[in-house]
Amino acid sequence: MLDIQLLRKDLATVVARLATRGYPLDAPRFEALENERKDIQTRTQDLQAQRNTLSKQIGMAKGKGIDASDLMQQVPAVNTALVDLEARLTIVQDAMQAFLEGIPNLPQAEVPVGKNEHDNVELRRWGEPRAFDFTPRDHVDLGEGLDLLDFPTAVKIATSRFALMRGDLARLHRALAQFMLDIHSGEHGYEEVYVPYLVNAEALRGTGQLPKFEEDLFKVGDNLYLIPTAEVPVTNIVAGEIIPVENLPIRLVAHTPCFRSEAGSYGRDTRGMIRQHQFDKVEMVQMVHPDDSSAALEELTGHAETILQRLGLPYRVMALCTGDTGFSAARTYDLEVWLPGQNAYREISSCSNFEAFQARRMQARFKNEAGKNEFIHTINGSGLAVGRCLVAVLENYQEADGSITLPEALRPYMRGVERLHADES
């Protein structure tokens, strides 16, 4: 959520900056709501002050044993007017709140202006895509060829967009998550957390998934939703808190499954594990002093890159343009890993600075140097998407016979297994 003071003070600038991300802010509506609110609120407060004064006088009179019936006769008229005004005030305030919650974050000045993913800017590349002396297969052919990846059975149990992994592939999947978690918690200074996989609407509102993106979520029962990313439970750890400034920055990492309905993505990435209803992800979250958030985003992005580098997976870093930046983010870098099976770079991590956007929704603050409560900044990023990382390992490390040579870094997690290969039989 944006600071309403910013809209009051400099509406034109806000409109212009939001326009770069393709969001048409309804300025006349804002001004109309604001004027109505101001009018009703001042009138309401005047009446409340009148009532308070009268009641206080009645109390004083009764305390002295004086008859107060004159005063008491004056109150009902005030109250009648108040009932109406207070109701109208609530309506305007709710409308304003809903209006504000629907506005996306302002992109930072450095974000390249553009319409969609085609306008994203490549910042750097790491690693050389391997030259194959055979036609590389994609992870579906590889996994099924090894009898370790099974989509039909997953469909039988659940529905499409689910996967079943077996044996050493299931183990490799677990190894990847462990490996990532160990590096972030052991080398990058993150505290590992285990969090609920079901969250309430308030938490989702805090990080910005609700109210706008309910159709992307799986709802369970009356009040709970399966998490679409660990960002939701992890970031909300600080919701409503006033954090001692010396505790900043807070760095947290969690490995969780993520659940997405993928509404509106029919026909996209229907083959394989790229786009699933359920996938695992290791997520890094930082809560920082506002002065430090830009540096923290660079740092966190580097932490995600470290994983790809240790696994020897070629990737590039993309600066998302204004039009492709997510609702809550002020700035986002995507990491795209090279997938030989698709002959393309594909997103494997998304790292964003949300500035105070989520903190304002969550009421997550710290006491600043002046002793005033101030909103923290939040940053998060995948480090990495486990399923897509598994895909990348399979495709980049495949051999001509369909076997997979495992990267050195993972071998300690694979009880000595160095290759995935089909049974001899």
Next chain:
RNA sequence: GGAGAGGUGGCAGAGUGGUCGAAUGCACCGGAUUCGAAAUCCGGCACACGGUUUACCGUGUCGGGGGUUCGAAUCCCCCCUUCUCCGCCA
């Protein structure tokens, strides 16, 4: 699942219809004392919003919502939540 007890400022904890946004203690900030510190003493110290604008005035907030009343932290109803005991259970 059954029974009971609670949710008040950063924390602890008073307050059961009227000058209560709320005693007291701790923590914190400023000052005195001290060579300095501890201890002690004095003072300050919730948040949000609105109006005016450095001072100021007003409104709202005592888990959330609704009700009674001229007036609610205090009475009534509903919900959420925490704790204790019993049962069950990975």
